[in-house]
Structures are given as structure tokens and as C-alpha cells.
Amino acid sequence: MASVAEPITRSGRRRPSLPDWALPWLSVLGVLVLFDVLPRLGLISSDSFPPISKTLQTLADQATTSEFWTAVWHTLEGWALGLGIAAALAVPLGIALGSSRLLYRACRALIEFLRPVPSVALIPLAILIYGTGLKSKVFLAAFAAFWQLIVQVIYGVQDVDPVATDTARSFGFSRWQRLLRVTLPSAVPYIATGLRIASAVSLILTVTAELIIGSAGLGRSINVARSGGDVQLVYALIVATGLLGWALNSLFLRVERRVLRWHPSHRREASA
Amino acid sequence: MSSRRERRLGLVLEVTVPLVVLVLWGVTSAGSTTYYFPPLTDILTTFRETWLFAQIGSDAVPSVLRMGVGFAIACVLGVSLGLALGLSRRGRIAAEPIVEFLRAIPPPALLPFAILVLGVGNSMKVFIIAFVGLWPVLLNAIDGVTGVDPTLRETARVYGIPARDRVLRVMLPAAAPRIFAGMRTSLSLALILMVISEMVASTNGIGYFVLESQRSFAIPEMWSGIFLLGILGYALNAGFILVERRVLRWHRGAQASALG
Amino acid sequence: MLRVEHLAKTYGEGQSAVEALRDIDFEVTEGEFLCIVGPSGAGKTTLLKCMSGLMPPTAGTVSLRGEVVDGPPERMALVFQDYSRSLFPWMSVRRNVGFPLRRKRLDHEQARGLIEHAVESVGLTRFLDRYPWELSGGMQQRVAIARALAYQPEIMLMDEPFASVDAQTRADLEDLILQVRKEYGVTVVFVTHDIDEAVYLGDRIVSLTPAPSVVRETLAVELPEPRDQVETKELPEFAHLRAHVWRSIKRTQQQVPAG
Numbered sequence: 007m008a009s010v011a012e013p014i015t016r017s018g019r020r021r022p023s024l025p026d027w028a029l030p031w032l033s034v035l036g037v038l039v040l041f042d043v044l045p046r047l048g049l050i051s052s053d054s055f056p057p058i059s060k061t062l063q064t065l066a067d068q069a070t071t072s073e074f075w076t077a078v079w080h081t082l083e084g085w086a087l088g089l090g091i092a093a094a095l096a097v098p099l100g101i102a103l104g105s106s107r108l109l110y111r112a113c114r115a116l117i118e119f120l121r122p123v124p125s126v127a128l129i130p131l132a133i134l135i136y137g138t139g140l141k142s143k144v145f146l147a148a149f150a151a152f153w154q155l156i157v158q159v160i161y162g163v164q165d166v167d168p169v170a171t172d173t174a175r176s177f178g179f180s181r182w183q184r185l186l187r188v189t190l191p192s193a194v195p196y197i198a199t200g201l202r203i204a205s206a207v208s209l210i211l212t213v214t215a216e217l218i219i220g221s222a223g224l225g226r227s228i229n230v231a232r233s234g235g236d237v238q239l240v241y242a243l244i245v246a247t248g249l250l251g252w253a254l255n256s257l258f259l260r261v262e263r264r265v266l267r268w269h270p271s272h273r274r275e276a277s278a
Numbered sequence: 279m280s281s282r283r284e285r286r287l288g289l290v291l292e293v294t295v296p297l298v299v300l301v302l303w304g305v306t307s308a309g310s311t312t313y314y315f316p317p318l319t320d321i322l323t324t325f326r327e328t329w330l331f332a333q334i335g336s337d338a339v340p341s342v343l344r345m346g347v348g349f350a351i352a353c354v355l356g357v358s359l360g361l362a363l364g365l366s367r368r369g370r371i372a373a374e375p376i377v378e379f380l381r382a383i384p385p386p387a388l389l390p391f392a393i394l395v396l397g398v399g400n401s402m403k404v405f406i407i408a409f410v411g412l413w414p415v416l417l418n419a420i421d422g423v424t425g426v427d428p429t430l431r432e433t434a435r436v437y438g439i440p441a442r443d444r445v446l447r448v449m450l451p452a453a454a455p456r457i458f459a460g461m462r463t464s465l466s467l468a469l470i471l472m473v474i475s476e477m478v479a480s481t482n483g484i485g486y487f488v489l490e491s492q493r494s495f496a497i498p499e500m501w502s503g504i505f506l507l508g509i510l511g512y513a514l515n516a517g518f519i520l521v522e523r524r525v526l527r528w529h530r531g532a533q534a535s536a537l538g
Numbered sequence: 539m540l541r542v543e544h545l546a547k548t549y550g551e552g553q554s555a556v557e558a559l560r561d562i563d564f565e566v567t568e569g570e571f572l573c574i575v576g577p578s579g580a581g582k583t584t585l586l587k588c589m590s591g592l593m594p595p596t597a598g599t600v601s602l603r604g605e606v607v608d609g610p611p612e613r614m615a616l617v618f619q620d621y622s623r624s625l626f627p628w629m630s631v632r633r634n635v636g637f638p639l640r641r642k643r644l645d646h647e648q649a650r651g652l653i654e655h656a657v658e659s660v661g662l663t664r665f666l667d668r669y670p671w672e673l674s675g676g677m678q679q680r681v682a683i684a685r686a687l688a689y690q691p692e693i694m695l696m697d698e699p700f701a702s703v704d705a706q707t708r709a710d711l712e713d714l715i716l717q718v719r720k721e722y723g724v725t726v727v728f729v730t731h732d733i734d735e736a737v738y739l740g741d742r743i744v745s746l747t748p749a750p751s752v753v754r755e756t757l758a759v760e761l762p763e764p765r766d767q768v769e770t771k772e773l774p775e776f777a778h779l780r781a782h783v784w785r786s787i788k789r790t791q792q793q794v795p796a797g
Contacts, residue, residue: 029372037376054394111288115296122511124470126485127504129477130492134314214386218477218489225386232390240390248383255382429623432592436616437638437689447637451628528669532627535671 056238064242073227077243078250080223084140084212085254088147089205096152096204097197100159104193105185110160121157125150125211129218143215143223150211151204158203162196163189198265202258209251224250316498321505324498329506333487338506341472341483344400348407349468353461356412360419361445364453370420381413385471389478398479407471411464418460422453455529458522465518469511484510539725540566540589540693545598547584558584560750562598566693566727571719573736574729576746576754577787582729583619585751586697589727590616602693612641615686617696621679625670631657631681632666638689656688657681659718676707680714687718693725700735709767712739716765733787737779738765745786754786 024032042059045052068074103110125146136142166189174184216225224247231239304318329338363369388406396402426449434448476485488503523530545562548555558581566572576582587593589600591610600607602614610616615638618624625634636653644652657663660680662673670678679699686694696715700708712735719726730736736743737759745754759779761770770776 026368026371029368030375033372034375108284108288108291112291112295115292116299119296119508119512122466122469122515123504123508124466124473124511126470126473126477127488127507130489130500131314131504133492134497210384210386213384214474217386217389218474228387228390232394237394240394244383244387244391247387248379251384252379252382427623429618429620430626433616433618433624433626435592436590436610436614438610438612438641439638440641443640448626451626454628528628528671531669532671 053237056241060238061241061245064238065245068239068242068246074246077222077224077227078246080140080221081209081212081216081225081247081250084143084147084215084221084223085205085209087140087144088208088212089151089201091144091148092151092155092204092208093201095148096155096200097159100156101163101185101190101193103156104160104163105189110164117153117157121153125153126214129215132215133219138219139221142219143212143221146215147208147211151208154207155197155200155204158196158200159193162193162200165196166192195262195266198258198262202255202262205254205258206251209254213247314497316501320498321501325502325505328499328502337482337484337487340400341476341485342510344403344475344483345407345468345472348404348471349411349465351404351408352411352464352468353415355408356415356460356464357419357450357457359412360416360457361423361449361453363416364420364423365445365449370424377413377416381417385410385467386474389475392475393479402479403472403475406475407468410471411468414460414463414467415457416460418456418463419453422456423449425456426452455526458526462515462518462522465514466511469507469514473507539568539603540727541599541601542566542585542589543599543601545585545588545600546596547581547588547593548596557750559588559595561752562746564744564753564756566725568692568725569723570741571716571726571728571739573740573743574727574746575731575733575736575743575783575787576751577748578731580746580748581751582731582746583697585746586616586695586727586729590614590695592616613692615689615691615694617679617682617686617694617699619698619701621675621682621699621702622670624682625678625685627670630667630669631662631673631684634670634681635685635688638685652688652690653684656684659687659721660684660714674707676703676711679703679711683711683715683718687722687724690722691724693727695727695729697729698731699728701731708735713765713767715739733780733783734771737761737776737783738767738770743779743783745783757782 038058041050041055042057044050045055045057103113128146128149132142132145136145170188170192171184174188179187212223213225215221216223216227217229220226220229224243228240228243228247231237231243300318307315307317308319363373385406388409392402392406392409396405430448430452431444434444439448472483473485473488476483477489480486484503484507488500488507491497491500491503542562542564545559546557547559548557550556562585574582574585584593588595589607591600591607591614594608602611605611626637629637632653635656636649639649639652654663654666657666660683662677662680662684665673665677670681673681679702682699700711703711715726715728716739728736728739740759742756742758744756746752747754757779761773761775761779
């Protein structure tokens, strides 16, 4: 059915205007031009905010240096390890807690207390125990990502349709089989969403650790550039970090959408 | 196991397990000589000495204030922009790439930018908290508005409800459940960003206190700060849920009857 | 009072275009209860949306008292089928019913009076301060009707309003609408797929063909008033009318090629 939000003019026709596909390009272009011109005109201090074209130029230059890519690699390393460890712990634990009401209730208070603790509060502790290298970074990233993920896994396992599990039970499936064939597939979309959130969190904590503790990676490079007064480099690296974050997020989003597409609840909604 | 017995056992476990964990921690750390893990009793004593009420004014209050102001700005901006973009399909299309990129920048990477532009004072911290907290509220507000049941919108149109009332009295309440979900995320982000910004560039605040304590090897103080942050996180979350329950009472009722 | 002239509505363009209404032409006299019947897929909801100005037609016009309708007119109210989605869940019954009155800028006392009178007409005075989800389906639909009544429209359009309630509640609501129509003196355009309901309620019936719809025929319902669920339906005249409309719809369903 046609959208009710059509603007109803006297003649019943819409005003001719820019096509939809042009809009995002125009807005991005507009922003880029704006932030290139304003510093040049001196309306924004170009000491603290250089023209965007210069920033992008610096970024392009950086892309040819090996230090840049080493930093990127270090960040990705921390991110991957943090996410991996979090997943390796959170998924089995989450399934266990989600499947057993008793276990869940026993641990619920602990989870509710520990979850809101900002993982960044543990930075000094991480420094003490693990020093300033990769281990600190991974510890913090894994800790933060773990909580985000385990909550989603538990929720996903708990949200399985009881009719489905009952049906499986009436067919004589054992507990294990039910878990593998009914519960897990149904929980997969939640786990996919959880992984996406956990990935974002892991990246944030990785860069935070690099920034504050000084572990190798983009965060540290940005900090070094700032204390060295290389303003253009600071912005170039921030843009690079943003692109990295955006790329990782898009990747997980794609996977998540793929997974959600076959999920029955999603299909049902689409046809309704 | 019968359901009633199971529930009673669950309740017992829920209360006793945390207590047991605390006691275990207290006991195993009692004779601790490990530098990094002082006895729980020491930590608790230090906590009382530090935060009740010596350092509250000098560190806790500024932190909470920064968080509060930043969070408030994020909510106000997020809701108003979210309403505007939610109502404008073309606005959404135009803004999407910019929003997607800005929100993907890991917040800590923005700190150097904020420091460059705003220095190391309160405005920098409030800015960062507001900027990062904006996105969950904004995106959820947009989703909330676009997800408003078309029948509700048509009803408002049929009765010729004026535009201002349509937005404030129909769209906003209808989107409120999603907006609150976004605000809850924003709140926990506000706490995190408050700590990070204080660790990087500050002369007071809880985050600053914790890092400084570590640097000057005042370990029980460091732990007491960590505890405080945990309590703060828990209390803010619990408080927010209480407020949400009150404001969205109608929503829970409506959902329950829809399911039942 | 309300004139629908050569109304047509096509959705989409080109290959995937769907012609819902081809040529709808009829008139609504002031004060009458007009029922529009048609099989499912006859575009009845589309017709109502065009009539109420929610959707622009592809061709033709709708005019209310001589003025062309190109947006929801002030003197018209619309009651939707899906009451649970048309009442605002965060407002009590009182506020839901009073909400459209904001357009009229009445003073507090006047608005209050209108609200309470309307709610009393539908028999829900006890529930003024309850929320929609606390009420049953039939009661929610009554609130929607009260809301339309409090608005004091000259004409009320109703889109299969009783389709989603059980038979007993439907009978009660049918009698209710006849009663409030008399009390408030509104003109009613009532869309339904239920032929019994159309004959029971209407002064006139317009029957539509399946899409692409045109008006199959218009007939007057000459049954005595007041209508009664048992007595009126026992009359031979009722059975004749009912059969007539049934057959005409069946005939058009066979004549129009499938799809």
C-alpha cells in the first residue's frame, strides 16, 4: 500500500526535486567543503583544526609508511584477541547460564553488579598486573566485550520458543540434542548482534588502552602526534581510526543481517 | 524438581551466592601479602575514609556533574535531532553517511581532538561525554519515530491535530520506549567517557583519582576508587530503570495485554 | 452533502501497477446512514482513505458540501477497524476522547462536557480514567466511537469497525451506532463486508465490484425503524434485501475474471 506520508498538494503531485541517491553525496560533499573552507578563512583556528583536505592528504601520505600499518596491525591484534577471548568465554558460559534457570538466578546478582562497572576503571589495575604491553590491552578489551556478549547470549538462549523445545522433547531428543538443534540455531541472531556490539566495545577499549597506557597501536600514535604538536597527523589518524571502526562495524552488520534473514521470526515479520 | 521448589531455591541462591563470593574474597585476601590485592577489609576501610566523606567534594562531585551535564546535552540534542530526522525521510538519507562515520569513531580517539580544540578543562570532558552519548539516543529516537504505528499517525491526521501536537503528543510518547533504551546506553557511555577523559587530562575526578593512586602506588585507594565507580555504575543504572518504569508504565501495560 | 465523482485510484506504476478503484460515483445525503459493501479486495479501505483526504486519488474528486477534499476535512471523523492501534496507549480514555478537541480550541469546561457526554453515550463512564489496554476489544472500539462523537463531526466514516470483535459484541455495537447516530444527528458512511450488517444498519447500500472497483448498484433499505436485532431480522423484507445483495455480489465475483 502506498505510503500515507505522501505530501498531498492541490494537484496531487510531488514537487520535482533532487533524487534520493544524490542526497548523501551532497551532504558529505557539503560537510567536507565546509570544514575545508572554514579553517582556511580563519573562522576556525587552523592550529587546532586544519583544513580537511590537508588532513586527508596527510592520511594518504601515512598510508605509504610502514609505521602507520604497524600501528593498525597492533590495534587489530588487540581487538581480535580481546574479542576472541571474550567470545570463547562468553558463549559457552552464556549458553550454560541461559539454559539453566537455577544457575542463572545464582549468578544474576553477580552479573548485575559487575556489568555496570566501567571496564575503564580497571585500567590502573591492568597496568599493575600486566604492565603496559599487549596483555593489558587484551585484558581490558576482553573484560569489557565479555559482559556485552554474555548478556546477549543468555538472552538469546532464554528467548527460544518453548513450543519448539517441547516439540523436540516429545520426539525423544536428548538435552544435548535439543541444545544443538533447537536452542542454538534460534539464539544465533542474538549472538550475532552480541558479537557486533562486543566487537565495537573491544575496539574502543583497545584504543583506550593504547591512549592511556601507551601500548602500541593507533591510540598511542595519536597521542604521540598530539604531544609532538603534529596536528594534521592527529586528525589524519583519528580519521583512520574512524574508518577502521566503520569497516569492522559494517562487516559485522553484514554478517548479522545475513544471519537474521533466515531466522524464522524475521521471516514471519516480513510477510506480515 | 517442582517449579515452586525451583523458584524458592533460585531465590535463596540469588541472595546467598553474592554474599558467599564476598566472604570468600574477604577470607582469601585476609592474610594477603600480594601488593596488588590487599585484604578486602583494608579496601573497605580505605573506602570509608576516602569517600565518606573526605574526597566526595573534591573528586566525586565534579565527576558526577560533568557526567550529568554531558548526558543531559546528549539526551536533549539526541531527542530533538532524532525527532527531526525521524520525520524527514530525505533528511535521514542525507545525514546517514555522516552519522554512520561519526559514531563509528572509537570515542578514545576523539579525546586528542577534543583536547586540541577545547583544552583540558571541563568543557572538553562535557563535550566528549555529550558527543559520544548523542548517538545511541539519536539513533534510537529515529528508530522510535519511524517505527510509530501508521494507524496512530493516520488517526492524528484525520482529526487534524496540529503539527506541534502531532510531534510532541503523538510521536514523542510513541517513540519514548525506544528513546529510553537509547538513553540507558548513553548513561553507561557517559560514565565510561567521564572516567577516560579524567584519566587522560584532568586534575580532579574519580577517574583521575584512581589513576593517580595507581601511579603513586596507593593501592587500597585505587581499589576504593574502583569500588566507587562500580557502585556509581550500578546505582545510576538502577535509578534509571526506576525512572523508566514510572514514565513508561503505560507501555508495559500495553505490551502485557498484547501478549496475553 | 458528500459527493464522490468518478473516483479512481491506482497504486504503483508501470508493470506492477494495481488498479484498486476504477470509477466510483455516488452521493451521500445529509443525515443518512450509508453502507458500502463489497467482497474482500474491493478497495473499500482505499475508498475511505480517499474520501477522508488521507490519500490523494489518481483521478476524480471527493467534495464535502461543495468543497473539494484534499486533506482531512474538519467536519469529518474516521473510525478505523483496528481500534487497538488507533487509540493512544499512553493516554487514558478521557484524554484519548478529548485529544481531537485540541484542534477546536475549546475552553476546559466545554471540552470536558463533550468528552463526558460522548463517553456516556457509549456506556463507558466508569472507565474514563482507565487506559486502553485495560479494556476489552469491544470497549476499545467504543472509545474510538466516543472520540469520533466528541469531535462533533457532521459526517462520520467507519472502516469495518466491528470486524475484529466477536458476534455478540458486534450486535451490541451495531445497536450503539444506530442510537448515537440518532442522538448526535451525524451522517454515517459505514464500510463493511458483512451483508447482514449492511442491511441491518443502512438507509441505503452501495455495493462495489472487486478490484478494479466500480459501483455495482445502489439500493434503498426500506426497513422500519427503530431496528431490532431479532425483530428486524425476522422480517421477510430483510431476507429479500439480504439475498438481493448477496446475489449481486456473487454475480460480480463470477463476472470479473480472477486475479
